[in-house]
Amino acid sequence: MRFQKISLLLGYLMWFLKKYSDPQIQQNIYRIVEIKKIFSGEYKLVIQIIGKSTVIECTPQEIVLNDEMLVGFSKKDIRDITYFACKAERNPKNKIVIQEFCEKLNKMLFKLKPINNDEVIVKTANQISLDKKLINSLSVEDVQSISYMAGYEHALNEKN
Numbered sequence: 001m002r003f004q005k006i007s008l009l010l011g012y013l014m015w016f017l018k019k020y021s022d023p024q025i026q027q028n029i030y031r032i033v034e035i036k037k038i039f040s041g042e043y044k045l046v047i048q049i050i051g052k053s054t055v056i057e058c059t060p061q062e063i064v065l066n067d068e069m070l071v072g073f074s075k076k077d078i079r080d081i082t083y084f085a086c087k088a089e090r091n092p093k094n095k096i097v098i099q100e101f102c103e104k105l106n107k108m109l110f111k112l113k114p115i116n117n118d119e120v121i122v123k124t125a126n127q128i129s130l131d132k133k134l135i136n137s138l139s140v141e142d143v144q145s146i147s148y149m150a151g152y153e154h155a156l157n158e159k160n
Contacts, residue, residue, distance in 0.1 A: 030073050043084045097111045099145070107126075121134075129150045
């Protein structure tokens with residue numbers, strides 16, 4: 001009888017230790033306190049060290065690239081970090097500022113401006129459509145405008 005009680009107590013103690021000594025619970029040392037969207041369309045995450053009043057600001061891409069830091073977040077926070085890192089990757093890096101017709105070339109010129117600086121790139125629709133890196137850095141609407149103009153100019157050149 002006494003052996004059964006001790007055995008039950010040890011069984012309960014083993015179950016209790018397994019349940020509450022989960023390494024994942026001990027590894028969560030960071031938490032996301034706030035998510036800020038800055039003017040360039042990027043996201044900044046305000047991260048707090050659990051148990052301290054210390055906070056740091058990082059972009060989701062910086063956290064995703066740092067495996068040691070990423071392990072310190074809960075599964076829910078990792079999901080959020082991944083979501084915002086992927087969302088930032090899909091944001092356009094350039095935008096069309098001006099479209100103007102150049103009579104000398106008899107083509108439409110597009111003035112493109114990178115989101116993060118004031119440099120202006122001037123190219124024709126055909127030049128842009130041949131540059132895959134530049135096309136991938138534009139919004140869907142801008143790519144549609146450029147594609148339409150490139151197709152229209154190509155059709156005009158075939159007619160003549």
